[in-house]
Amino acid sequence: MTRALLAILWRDIMRLLRGGKGGAGGGAVLPVLFFLAVAMIFPFAVGPDARLLARVGGGVIWVAALLAAILPLDRLVAPDLEMGFFDQWRLRGIAEEWVIAVRMVAHWLSFGPALMLATLPAGALLGLDGHMLKMVELGLGAGTPGLAALGVMVAAVTAGLRGGAALAGLLVIPLAVPILIFGAGALASGGTAGLALCAAASLVLVALAPFAGGAAVRGAR
Amino acid sequence: MQASGLTAWELCCRRGDRWLFHGLDLALVPGDAMHLVGANGAGKSSLMRILAGLTPPSPMLLPEGAARVGTITWQGRVAMIDERLSLDPGQPLGKALDFWARIDGVSPQAAEAHAALLGITSLMDVPVAYLSTGQKKRAGLARLLGQNAGNWLLDEPLNGLDVAGVALIEALIAEHRAAGGTAIVTSHQPLRMPDTSVVNLSHAGPKGARQIADEGRP
Numbered sequence A: 001m002t003r004a005l006l007a008i009l010w011r012d013i014m015r016l017l018r019g020g021k022g023g024a025g026g027g028a029v030l031p032v033l034f035f036l037a038v039a040m041i042f043p044f045a046v047g048p049d050a051r052l053l054a055r056v057g058g059g060v061i062w063v064a065a066l067l068a069a070i071l072p073l074d075r076l077v078a079p080d081l082e083m084g085f086f087d088q089w090r091l092r093g094i095a096e097e098w099v100i101a102v103r104m105v106a107h108w109l110s111f112g113p114a115l116m117l118a119t120l121p122a123g124a125l126l127g128l129d130g131h132m133l134k135m136v137e138l139g140l141g142a143g144t145p146g147l148a149a150l151g152v153m154v155a156a157v158t159a160g161l162r163g164g165a166a167l168a169g170l171l172v173i174p175l176a177v178p179i180l181i182f183g184a185g186a187l188a189s190g191g192t193a194g195l196a197l198c199a200a201a202s203l204v205l206v207a208l209a210p211f212a213g214g215a216a217v218r219g220a221r
Numbered sequence B: 001m002q003a004s005g006l007t008a009w010e011l012c013c014r015r016g017d018r019w020l021f022h023g024l025d026l027a028l029v030p031g032d033a034m035h036l037v038g039a040n041g042a043g044k045s046s047l048m049r050i051l052a053g054l055t056p057p058s059p060m061l062l063p064e065g066a067a068r069v070g071t072i073t074w075q076g077r078v079a080m081i082d083e084r085l086s087l088d089p090g091q092p093l094g095k096a097l098d099f100w101a102r103i104d105g106v107s108p109q110a111a112e113a114h115a116a117l118l119g120i121t122s123l124m125d126v127p128v129a130y131l132s133t134g135q136k137k138r139a140g141l142a143r144l145l146g147q148n149a150g151n152w153l154l155d156e157p158l159n160g161l162d163v164a165g166v167a168l169i170e171a172l173i174a175e176h177r178a179a180g181g182t183a184i185v186t187s188h189q190p191l192r193m194p195d196t197s198v199v200n201l202s203h204a205g206p207k208g209a210r211q212i213a214d215e216g217r218p
Helices: A002-018 A030-048 A048-074 A078-082 A085-091 A094-126 A131-156 A165-177 A176-189 A194-220 B044-051 B095-105 B108-118 B133-147 B161-180 B205-217
Strands: B006-015 B018-028 B033-037 B059-061 B068-070 B071-073 B080-081 B151-153 B182-186 B197-201
Touching: A002 A048, A002 A094, A002 B018, A002 B095, A030 A048, A030 A094, A030 B108, A048 A078, A048 A094, A048 A131, A048 A165, A048 A176, A078 A085, A085 A094, A085 B080, A094 A131, A094 A194, A131 A176, A131 A194, A131 B059, A165 A176, A176 A194, A194 B071, B006 B044, B006 B080, B018 B033, B018 B044, B018 B151, B033 B080, B044 B151, B044 B182, B095 B108, B133 B161, B151 B161, B161 B182
Parallel strands: B033 B182, B033 B197, B080 B151, B151 B182
Antiparallel strands: B006 B018, B006 B071, B059 B068
16 A cells, blocks of 8 residues: 555656646646746836835735646646546555545645745745745745645546636635635734644645545546 | 455446446356447446446335445456556656556566567557557556456457457456456457356346336336
8 A cells, every 4th residue: 555655656746747648848847937927027017116015025925826836736636537547546445535645745745845945036036035035935834735735626626527627726716715814914914823824724625635635536437 | 366256236327317227236256257248338338337346336226216226246356447548648658557567566577577478568668648559458458467356347458459469368368267367348349258158238228227217216
């Protein structure tokens, strides 16, 4: 069982890093570039007022992170369901819940750490000070696992549907609101209470996603 | 060889208000094989998926309006191939098969022997997406052999295979049965499987079953 799950985790990570159904496409680079592009374009839109940028910059990074996490949703679950991977795992007695839990970890590894690294240059572009940057990084550390769990869960729910990819993005955004409120809210208040609530919301999603996602995959067969 | 055998009672499958089969009983002992036949849409693949435990059987309608769900009991492990390959199309065949070999715990020597037996050794560097239909079928069989399961579910294994490939599958099934395994095969093409029970789903299909359904209606 452990051997099988490790093999699945390795395949998931390689597939998400390489990107695309057939190995082509941006993989993990694309969401990070997208994230940086959003952070970069924002000063152009609101003007070069450094004080204003520093005040809203943390929130911008959060929104950019959410959008970047949505990008790979269409290839998280649907291709494997289509190609019969989930059937073969079932035949080997590997429960869908395990596969979804593993995929959640792989999805987070493919965008979470990279996004937190990219936050450093993005923070510089937006003129965030040291304390603000620290709060954003801590918030992302607490919130991105929740975003990953949410992404995999919604990808599983929409996997069997036609046009599921577009729907998935639409579903993730409202469901990500609690993480966003507490994560970005911690920036305004400056305290750790927001961070703790963000981590709690994240934890709930991480705990629920394997079961919800597993049930969704079984239902989509 | 793994343990093998199947006992299935009262299997039903309903699509909309149409019964594909109703109250189907199947049994296999080690060495047995079953050939499922029937027209397109008769429910062969649906029965395969139900037997594999991938979809639940429909509840059986009883005369008094009650419902009962059929039971499926396998001895040993079950392996299945169908039209979906479950190999990453962008990966070279060798790596794509390696993924399943790691899960199934196949030794490199055994994997090589399976590849040689199926004639796909020279294709190991070719991306799965570039393989022909017949070559993909052979790759799927390599995955099946690696699983080392006592029971085989083969859904249209002959599609796209050349004459030599058909003979190879016949030989593989015969060998598998001789070693005490069971096989359930669907095929539209003729398949030489001596001493095999044939189940025709067209007879278990809409007409007869609809009567049962009507009787079962409260």
